[in-house]
Amino acid sequence: MIPVQGFAGAKVAVLGLGRSGLATARALQAGGAIPVCWDDNPAAREKAEAEGFVTADLLKHGAFDDIASLIVSPGIPHLYPDPNRVIAAAWAAGVPVDNDIGLFFRSFATADWAEHDTPPRVIAVTGSNGKSTTSALIHHILTEAGKPAQLAGNIGRGVLDIDPPEDGGVVVLELSSYQTDLARALTPDVAVFTNLSPDHLDRHGGMGGYFAAKRRLFAEGGPDRAVIGVDENEGRYLANQLSEGAADDRVIRVSADQKLTGPGWQVFARKGFLSEYRKGRQAASIDLRGVQGLPGAHNHQNACAAYAACRTLGLSPRVIEDAFHSFGGLPHRSQTIAQAGGVRYVNDSKATNVDSAAKALCAFDNIRWICGGLEKEGGLGGLLDALGSVKKAYVIGREAAHFALQLTGVEAEICTDMETAVTHAMAEAEEGDTVLLAPAAASFDQYDNFEQRGDDFTARVRAALGGA
Structure with a gap:
C-alpha cells in the first residue's frame, strides 16, 4: 500500500x-x-x-x-x-x-528514498488502443531483465494498493482518459502515448476534450522522457509541443506506419522489423514476425513503444528482444486461444471500437470474423478498408441485422448469439483460416463486459475442440 x-x-x-x-x-x-x-x-x-x-x-x-x-x-x-x-x-x-492517480503521484516519493542507490521510477502509458498490451509488455520486459517492477492503474492492481517500491524499482501504470482527466498531479518519469482514435467522446465532450485528457499526462508534470506514437496528427502535434528541436532526444517518436528519419531518437516498425535510430544512425533492429504474442502492425506499434520506454531505462536491445519472445500476450487482445486442423482461433474481444477491430483484421489472413454488439457512435465506415482478408462475417448482438447491412462487399451471416457464430465459423473454417473474434462494438447488449464476451468465445471454441 x-x-x-x-x-x-x-x-x-x-x-x-x-x-x-x-x-x-x-x-x-x-x-x-x-x-x-x-x-x-x-x-x-x-x-x-x-x-x-x-x-x-x-x-x-x-x-x-x-x-x-x-x-x-x-x-x-x-x-x-x-x-x-x-x-x-x-x-x-x-x-x-x-482522484487516486493524483494521490499516488503526490504520495509516491518518501523520505526512505534517501537510502536508495537508484530512485524508483514511474512509466505511465496512455492512448486509445494498445495501452494495456504496451503496459503489460513493459512490465514483462523489466521482470525478465531482473528489475523489480509492478503493474498498476487501469490494469493489474489499484495504484494505491501496490507495495512501496524497492531500490531501483519501476512502477508501470496504464492510465485511461478517465484517470488522467481529473488527476491534480501527474509526474511520471517516462510517459507513453500510443495513438488516438475516437472513443469515450460523450465523457469528454468530443474529440478535442478526449485528446486534452490524454495530453495532460505530458503537460502537467513534464516527464523526463516522452514516447509518442506519431501515426496520427494528435501524436505529431504532441511530439512537436514537447520537443525543443529536431535533435531533442527527450522525445522518442514511434511509428508502425512509416520510416522515421532525422537527428533525434526514433523507433519504428516496417514489414515486421523494428528499427531504432539515434542521431541519424541505426542503433538496433529486431525481427518481430516470429513473436507470436505480438501479431500484426498494431502490436508492432505496441512493441515499439515498449521497446523505447525500456531503452530509456538503459536496457539493451538484446535483452528486450529476448523478452518479446517470451511474452504471451494479454487475454482478449489478439490472444491465440487454440490451433487445430490448420485453423487458428483468436480472441480479440477488447476490440470494442472500429479502429481496434480494423487493426486486428489487418493482422491475419483468411479470416472468419465474429463481430457485432452494441455499436458505437460513428458507424462502421472506418472498417471497410480493412475487410480484404475477411472470408465471411458472423454477426452477433441484438442489432446484428443493422450491423451486417453496413459490411458492404463481405458475406455476412446474422447469427445473433455467440453459440451460433462459433458453431458456424468452426464448421466452415478451412486449413489456413483464422477464426477471429474482434467485435468492433461494445459488449453490453449481451454481456456485462468484454472479458465475459471473450471468455464465452474461448469456452465455446475449446469445448468444440474437446478441450484443446
Whole structure:
C-alpha cells in the first residue's frame, strides 16, 4: 500500500466504493486521514462499513463543511455529459476534487528514498488502443531483465494498493482518459502515448476534450522522457509541443506506419522489423514476425513503444528482444486461444471500437470474423478498408441485422448469439483460416463486459475442440 501523504488528521471524502475507491480509503487511512465514504449502491456502502469506514450522504446540507478534498472513482463523470451531483456540490463548497492517480503521484516519493542507490521510477502509458498490451509488455520486459517492477492503474492492481517500491524499482501504470482527466498531479518519469482514435467522446465532450485528457499526462508534470506514437496528427502535434528541436532526444517518436528519419531518437516498425535510430544512425533492429504474442502492425506499434520506454531505462536491445519472445500476450487482445486442423482461433474481444477491430483484421489472413454488439457512435465506415482478408462475417448482438447491412462487399451471416457464430465459423473454417473474434462494438447488449464476451468465445471454441 502507498499511504497517502498530506492529509493527516483531515477528513477526506471518497466517492465511489469499487476496487479503486476502497483502495483509496485504505491508503488515506494509512496516511492518517479520516475517510468519509459514499456510494449510491447500498451493497458497496455495506462493504465499506464492514471494513470500519464511515459512510455519509455527501449530498446532505453541510456535508462538505469540514472536508479537505473529494476523491472520485474514475467511472464517475465530473464534467461531461453532466457533472455528478456530489462533484458539483464539492465545487460549490470550494472543496478540491482529485482522484487516486493524483494521490499516488503526490504520495509516491518518501523520505526512505534517501537510502536508495537508484530512485524508483514511474512509466505511465496512455492512448486509445494498445495501452494495456504496451503496459503489460513493459512490465514483462523489466521482470525478465531482473528489475523489480509492478503493474498498476487501469490494469493489474489499484495504484494505491501496490507495495512501496524497492531500490531501483519501476512502477508501470496504464492510465485511461478517465484517470488522467481529473488527476491534480501527474509526474511520471517516462510517459507513453500510443495513438488516438475516437472513443469515450460523450465523457469528454468530443474529440478535442478526449485528446486534452490524454495530453495532460505530458503537460502537467513534464516527464523526463516522452514516447509518442506519431501515426496520427494528435501524436505529431504532441511530439512537436514537447520537443525543443529536431535533435531533442527527450522525445522518442514511434511509428508502425512509416520510416522515421532525422537527428533525434526514433523507433519504428516496417514489414515486421523494428528499427531504432539515434542521431541519424541505426542503433538496433529486431525481427518481430516470429513473436507470436505480438501479431500484426498494431502490436508492432505496441512493441515499439515498449521497446523505447525500456531503452530509456538503459536496457539493451538484446535483452528486450529476448523478452518479446517470451511474452504471451494479454487475454482478449489478439490472444491465440487454440490451433487445430490448420485453423487458428483468436480472441480479440477488447476490440470494442472500429479502429481496434480494423487493426486486428489487418493482422491475419483468411479470416472468419465474429463481430457485432452494441455499436458505437460513428458507424462502421472506418472498417471497410480493412475487410480484404475477411472470408465471411458472423454477426452477433441484438442489432446484428443493422450491423451486417453496413459490411458492404463481405458475406455476412446474422447469427445473433455467440453459440451460433462459433458453431458456424468452426464448421466452415478451412486449413489456413483464422477464426477471429474482434467485435468492433461494445459488449453490453449481451454481456456485462468484454472479458465475459471473450471468455464465452474461448469456452465455446475449446469445448468444440474437446478441450484443446
